[in-house]
Amino acid sequence: MGPIRAIRSLGNSFGLAWWARVETTEPNVTYWFGPFLTRRSLKRNLSLFVQDLSTEGAQSISHNLIRGRRSEPLTT
Structure with a gap:
């Protein structure tokens, strides 16, 4: 590491x-x-992530920035 x-x-x-x-409606993820x-x-890198989701066909993409602790799973 x-x-x-x-x-x-x-x-x-x-x-x-x-x-x-980051939430999408199609697929609902x-x-x-x-x-x-x-x-x-985060803001500097987020646009690339959102662009990738859009390229893969995700629709109605919205996001919120949060400060805190996360653990697995990172996709639901």
């Missing part, structure tokens, strides 16, 4: 990591995108 990944994991375990909860150390870093 690299140092950045270890720091992200530690931040997540303390509930300090930034996550995006909730994705969790993260963890990120900063909100700015």
Whole structure:
């Protein structure tokens, strides 16, 4: 595990990591995108994730930025 990944994991375990909860209606899925150390870093990378979902045919994509701790499963 690299140092950045270890720091992200530690931040997540303390509930300090930034996550995006991304929801789609077709398919009806909730994705969790993260963890990120900063909100700015999450926002910078989120557009690529949303674009990938759109390319795969997902519709009505919405998201919320959340700071906290997440564990598996990251897709429901």
